[in-house]
Amino acid sequence: KAGVTQTPRYLIKTRGQQVTLSCSPISGHRSVSWYQQTPGQGLQFLFEYFSETQRNKGNFPGRFSGRQFSNSRSEMNVSTLELGDSALYLCASSARLAGQDNEQFFGPGTRLTVL
Amino acid sequence: AQSVTQLGSHVSVSEGALVLLRCNYSSSVPPYLFWYVQYPNQGLQLLLKYTTGATLVKGINGFEAEFKKSETSFHLTKPSAHMSDAAEYFCAVSERSSASKIIFGSGTRLSIRP
Numbered sequence: 276k277a278g279v280t281q282t283p284r285y286l287i288k289t290r291g292q293q294v295t296l297s298c299s300p301i302s303g304h305r306s307v308s309w310y311q312q313t314p315g316q317g318l319q320f321l322f323e324y325f326s327e328t329q330r331n332k333g334n335f336p337g338r339f340s341g342r343q344f345s346n347s348r349s350e351m352n353v354s355t356l357e358l359g360d361s362a363l364y365l366c367a368s369s370a371r372l373a374g375q376d377n378e379q380f381f382g383p384g385t386r387l388t389v390l
Numbered sequence: 391a392q393s394v395t396q397l398g399s400h401v402s403v404s405e406g407a408l409v410l411l412r413c414n415y416s417s418s419v420p421p422y423l424f425w426y427v428q429y430p431n432q433g434l435q436l437l438l439k440y441t442t443g444a445t446l447v448k449g450i451n452g453f454e455a456e457f458k459k460s461e462t463s464f465h466l467t468k469p470s471a472h473m474s475d476a477a478e479y480f481c482a483v484s485e486r487s488s489a490s491k492i493i494f495g496s497g498t499r500l501s502i503r504p
Contacts, residue, residue: 279433308491308492317494317497318482318494318497319494320491323490323491325490330490331490333491365433367490367492371490377490378436378439379436379490379492381426381433381434381435383431383433384432
């Protein structure tokens, strides 16, 4: 079974631009969560999508948004990029089945550098 | 609100020595607890997790952790360190009702001396 894939793996943008990151979950998984990892703030939860709906949200500004498609693939968008958005963005998928502990499986991440 | 505190941002042990990485959590409800490992330029890999039942949890690569509710701790141990254990380790917590939202600790970088 293929793992979680994220594209692109590396990205360089300039301030003010916008960026879209993609995450394909493990086949059969319907939940996708996004995390931001920076040296200063560590790993922080951005949001979770399940069945094309945002189910949980972290404490990030509205510049950070996402969506999920009917095939469970998810995209994350960051508008008006700031230097502080430079980070490793990780996505994780889980089956999210009722009554189970639903382990999350992480992708390799997308390294975003904002210049 | 949930939180995780990892004591020690950097731990260094000799090869063959005991590994002990400390983690304390705060949660108003019974939590799920996790330890993840991250190698350079890679994503996170689950080492072990506690959801319910036996409080001593065994994971991959010889690691184990014990859930101690009275101490709100979930320390990670390995009897004998190997060079390949050098990595960043994250303790994490989530609510049972919202298991997809994981709150991570700040991480502990483990170095192994030859």
